[in-house]
Amino acid sequence: MNYRIYRRIKTIFIYAGAILVCMLMVFPIYWMLLSSLRGGSIGAGSIIPDPESFSLLAYKNVFKMFPFVTWYKNSVIVSVSTTVLSVFIAMFSAYSMARFSFRGRGAFGLAILISQALPTILLAIPLFSLLSKMGLLNTYPGLILSNVARALPFSIWMLWGFFQGIPRELEEAAEMDGLSRIGTLFRIIFPLSASGIAAVMLFAFVLGWEEYLLSLMIMTSDTMTTLTVGAARMIGGQSVLWGELMAYSAMMTIPVAFVFVAAQRYLVSGMTAGAIKS
Amino acid sequence: MSSKFHSRGVGRKGRIDLFPYLLNIPAIIVLGIVIGVPLVQVLIMSLSEYSFFGNSPFVGLDNFIRLFTRDRVFWSTVRNTVIWTFVSISLEFTFALAISLLMNRIIHMKGFLRGLVLLPWVVPPVTVGLIWKTILDTDSGLLNNILVSLGGSKQPLLSSPDQALWVLIAVVIWRYSPFMIISLLAGLQSIDKGLYEVSAIEGASPFQNLRYITLPLLRPVMLVVLAQGTIWRIGHFDLVSMMTGGGPAGSTELLATLAYSKTITELNGGSGAAVALVTLIITLLIGLPIFNRLLKERG
Structure with a gap:
């Protein structure tokens, strides 16, 4: 009896803690929405x-x-x-890394890990002049x-881990049935990796959506x-339009947030299989 | 999966199998253009008196020597970056670990509550900067309004050289802890539930569970998350650039913002490239041991 009460109290504490944490994390977003609806007035009002x-x-x-x-x-x-491009390109590379042994594989693996660690600022300046020579600014x-x-680097890394977790008997059977090697990738591996691919898509989309430094230099x-650079331009002006900035931020953030909350379980399961397990 | 590779990958009839190489061609082209070429170029830039117009004479290690011996701003920036990285990552990690342990216990409304906790991750850093500025603004910000109404005094926050870096650390933790939480949650979920059943039969306390099962088994994930977080934090640019631009009085200048302002504002590409390369070297010193370990685990 006592034990049951103890467990109930514990559950209450866990949920209270979780809800408190959620409120803390969500508050700035709530604040953004609230400020955006104040009709553009300057300065903070009440939080109610x-x-x-x-x-x-x-x-x-x-x-x-x-x-x-x-x-x-x-x-x-x-x-x-x-x-779209990241997922396709990453899928090819990840398949190669997960299933084949070839000369240079270790070096490519290391190159992938190093390139995801590079600070963007390191690349941004020379990239700017390179793209301008290519006429791509x-x-x-x-x-x-x-x-x-x-x-790409993180996407390859994640799908690579994900593909390693798929039993290869299926591919061998498919190959015996006369499916081509590229066909195996699309018809066998691809459908089995839905949650991993969803996780990579979400990751790549968020990266593209919020990218700032490269957009600033290229566009x-x-x-x-793009929206991120536009926001920076908005504060560049004489007076800061807080209400408008918050409305702008809200329109930029909310659609992505919905997709994200809906898809978060794929992200966790995709990460579990792809980036955590070895 | 412990099994290694397709036997067919090692070549048929002694000939080299081109298929695995072909699969990597698109990635190599993209990474080569965007990462490979600029990397070489930044190296060349750092060894020259780089100007964006006209020629750029080769000066050897002059840029680095000047940085290390004569540049006061550089050393205070290194100091800022060390504080920034170390403090924010250790706090963020503690916070993320506590929250992921908590969230792992949640059964009802699991997806919804988790989604909420992870929400800051979808707010673009640029927007994060804007939102927090309205909260932290010295004169009309929400935080100071609350402080005053509670009988406290206004704090200068982002406009004070003593407070700005700490305020930024709080904001960066808010924005980036979701990624750590999600990784740790994924790690927690891959722990065999049977272990806890056994320990319950043995009469272990929750603390013993944590100490002898959860934490040891989570160790590999924790290491990856810490290394990854540290690497990304050292080269961080967006939030700081948006919220303080390195100021006030250089108190929030980090290596990445310094590299940017040297190159773009001062048009001193050589010096900027040197700062960027220093950042890279620090990053690799921390990253390489972990990378080698990760690659070994993958086989």
């Missing part, structure tokens, strides 16, 4: 929402004052392309190429600006 004074003025201003739709479109194009391919390279023209 007052629905009667809510206004969408700040949101309207964002569309009026900036080429917001264009920037949004640019960010979507860049992030989606980054995601202010183009989608220029930024997409850069983002894919930043997303300099107003029509090619």
Whole structure:
């Protein structure tokens, strides 16, 4: 009897702790939404929402004052392309690393780990001059190429671990049935790796969506600006428009947040199989 | 999986099998252009008096020597970066470990609560900077409003050289701990539940479970997470650039922001490249032992 009470109290504490932590983590996001609905007033108000004074003025201003739709479109194009390309390219490499033994495999593995550790600033400046020589400044391919390279190392690493966990008997059977080697990858490995691929997609998308330094250097023209660089431009002005900035941030963050909350279990299970287990 | 490779990979009839190489070609092209070429170029830049216009004479190690002997800002930046990395990673790790242990006990609304905890991870660093500025602003920020209404006094926060770095550390922990939490959660989930059943039969206390089962088995994941976090934190740029730009009075200048301002603001590409390379070397010193271990584990 006592033991049951003890367990119940313990459960209550665990949930209270979890909810408290959630509130702490979510508060700044809640604050962003609240400030965005204050109609563009400056300075902090109360943390308690007052629905009667809510206004969408700040949101309207964002569309009026900036080429917001264009920037949004640019960010979507860049992030989606980054995601698709990263997953495909990473899948090929990861399959090669997980299933084959070849000369240079160890070196390539090390190169992958080193390249995901490189600070972006190290690459940004020479990359800028390289892309300008290639005529890729202010183009989608220029930024997409850069983002894919930043997303690839971790994506390869994760899928590599994931593929290693797939029993190879299936591939051997498929091969005996006359499936080509590339066919094995697409018809056998690919469908079995759904959660790993979902995790990599989420990772690559978030990377593309929030990338700042490379976008800042590559997308300099107003029509090619992405959302992150646009936000930095907004604070560059004379007076800081907090309400508008928060509305801007909200429109940039909320759609991704929904996808993320919906997909987080794939992320955890994908990470478990791909990046943690060996 | 303990088994190694397809036997077919080692070559048929003694000929080299090109298939595994072909699979890596797209990755090698992309990584070569975006990472390989710039890496070589940054090395060349660091050894020259690099200007963006006109020629760039070769000066050997001059940029590095000047940095180490005559550049006061460089050493205070190194100091800032050490504090920043060490303090933020150790606090973040403790926080993430506690939360992942807690979240691992949750059964009801598991997905929802976890999703909420991980939410800061989808807020782009640029947006993080904006949100926290409205909270931390010295004159009209939320935190100071609350402090004053509780009878305290206004704190300068981001506008004080004594406080700014610590405030940034708090913000960076908020933004980046989800990634650590998710990795640790994944590690916790891969621990065999049977072990806890056995220990329950043996009458082990929760503390003993933690001490003798959970932590030892989580050790490999903890090491990876710590190494990875440290590596990324040393070269961090976005948040600091957005929130303080290295100021006030250079108190939040980190190696990455210094490399940027030297190159872009001062147009001193050689010196900027030298700072970036120093960052790389520190990163690799920490990273390489872990990388070798990880590769060995993969076989």
